[in-house]
Amino acid sequence: MKELSQVKRLFDVSQFQRDRYNRPVAFGHRVNGPWKTISSQEWLDGVNTVARALVGYGIKKGDRIGLISGNRIEWTLLDHAILKAGAITVPVYPTISIDDYKYMFNHSGLRLCFTSDKSLYNKILKVKEDTPALEGIYTFDKGESLPYWEEFVKKYDDASLQSKLEEVAASVDEDDVATLIYTSGTTGTPKGVQLTHRNILTNAIVALPLVKEVEEKVALSFLPLCHIFQRTVDVAYQLLGCSIYYAKSTETIATDAQAVHPVVMMVVPRVIERVYAKVIAKGEALKGIKKAIFFWAVGVGRRYKPYSKNIFYNAQLWVARKLVFNKWREALGGNLNLIISGSSALDPRLSRLFCATGMMLNEGYGLTESSPIISTNIYNNRGLRIGSIGRPLPCNDVKIAEDGEILVKGPCVMKGYYKDPERTAEAIDEDGYLHTGDVGYLKDGFLYITDRKKEMFKTSGGKYITPQPMETRLGRSKFIEQAMVIGDGRQHPGVIIEPDMVELKAWCEKEGIDTSDLKAMVTHQKVQKLYRSEINEVNKTLSGWEKMKRFHVVTDVWTVENKLITPTLKLKRKNLMELYAKEIAEMYKDEEKTNL
Secondary structure (H helix, E strand, O other): OOOHHHOOOOOHHHHHHHHHOOOOOOEEEOOOOOOEEEOHHHHHHHHHHHHHHHHHHOOOOOOEEEEEOOOOHHHHHHHHHHHHOOOEEEEOOOOOOHHHHHHHHHHHOOOEEEEOOHHHHHHHHHHHOOOOOOOEEEEOOOOOOOOEHHHHHHHHOOHHHHHHHHHHHHHOOOOOEEEEEEOOOOOOOOOEEEEEHHHHHHHHHHHHHHHHHHOOOEEEEOOOOOOHHHHHHHHHHHHOOOEEEEOOOHHHHHHHHHHHOOOEEEEOHHHHHHHHHHHHHHHHOOOHHHHHHHHHHHHHHHOOOOOOOOHHHHHHHHHHHHHHHHHHHHHOOOOOOEEEEOOOOOOHHHHHHHHHHOOEEEEEEEOHHHOOEEEEOOOHHHOOOEOEOOEEOOOOEEEEOOOOEEEEEOOOOOOEEOOOHHHHHHHEOOOOOEEEEEEEEEEOOEEEEEEEOOOOEEOOOOOEEOHHHHHHHHOOOOOEEEEEEEOOOOOOOEEEEEEOHHHHHHHHHHOOOOOOOHHHHHOOHHHHHHHHHHHHHHHOOOOHHHOOOEEEEOOOOOOOOOOOEOOOOOEOHHHHHHHOHHHHHHHOHHHHHHHO
8 A cells, every 4th residue: 555545544544654654663752761662564563453452352333442641652553453443532631630531431432441551540440430331441551450451452362353354444434433532622511523534634635745845754743642633743744654753741842852853843832932931031041242142133033034035134044043043943853844833823923933943833723623724834835924824725615704704614524523413513504614713814815813703702892802812922921821811891801810930939039029928929019010011011012992901810720630721721711710700800899889
């Protein structure tokens, strides 16, 4: 199978990669110690072995099997084996609550579950009694009294089952559901998105010409594999014969990049914001001429324009790269040329700066329901327009509704929400267009987002506020970890701030402010003045009605576990509004008196 046209189901990818590229390193990870790698042949053999074991166990076509783990070789191996055995993969974030596990397990009718370690095994075991369909839980890590996944394979695998496996695989159609992905949801109950083999493969294959330059190169993968963005992109990497290395965590990206020297990686904006904040902090710590050169280069980078023919500027850029930006690239392995950001809005200033370094940071756009890529920027063929979310993929029919909502139709659009025809009908209209919930426009073939319909709110003066761009600008501050802009029905917007405690404590110590009592620290007059200054910097870029007049700094950490952010680092606004209802009321108490 060397022809791309023969890849019809996701599990065909392992055979295709072995036949066309036969990579000595198909995948690598360093979960427990040094890097471990497997070749294309080992991957293909592993997929067949595990798929046979699933058939031997009694897995039937259409059964649902869970994967709950961080990124590692076993995750991808199980994913393709499950699909070849005719079953459906249900990827679940390791960080969600026990109640969410219980809901997803029961809603999907999960039959088996594979997870990473003892901690997650014990967490899942707590819901097993309440999920009658779940027959077994197996771990990737070997441990005393743990049901080890390789023991499962050894028990149920039989080479004589290969012919039966091939019969099952042959019965799998490209329009069969391959995966059931539960959206993390910023509000309401999670929805089970049904994506077919055709949905995901079309998205990946259509994107291949856009990233042809990474063929047979090294890719660093660190966004959760249970997120369809990273999963689909990893399929594209495999089809291009890339060696995929899984970073240990988002905290080890730089260390892992220096070890494997990637050419490409996918990110979410928060990751880039953190990298940027660390780089700028290092620049601020410099002295004299070194500091001056550093910030001169940053200034050059912020003026970057794709395809510029300005000889004077290009000369400055060349010097900035030689003196400063090449060191940034070295910190990420030295070979990184292509970064694609998705999931939420990317600050155009960051895009310009990273592109100026030679690490081309391109913003894309998509939804779980569209497998996910709807559009993307890419430097080749004049396909990068900073501030846009790129050109729609050729397979997507994108149009703008009368109310400005972005609609998309095509082979990448989901089959529907599992067991939920009503919400499916709300999402996909009679003409087959998926309603994205985002408001935007098309210009010169590029797509732009202006608003998020569900997140927009209106002040008491009738002015509409789009909070996300304001929150993105606030996130540039090294003192702000997360920010939620509020003000629905109020005279002016306000903001709830989760501080970056590391940066704030360091600043407070320099100012002689006691950091032992967090509540006293964040309400200290100097700290309040600091945050007012940070907010005012953002206010300078806003229209009058958008300016944030009020703010409150909290001491809580917003995490996936406490249901204040989603696994893709988006705010759960409803939960945050409920948690800080008293603080919000206090922020606006003078306004309420005025309105009496």
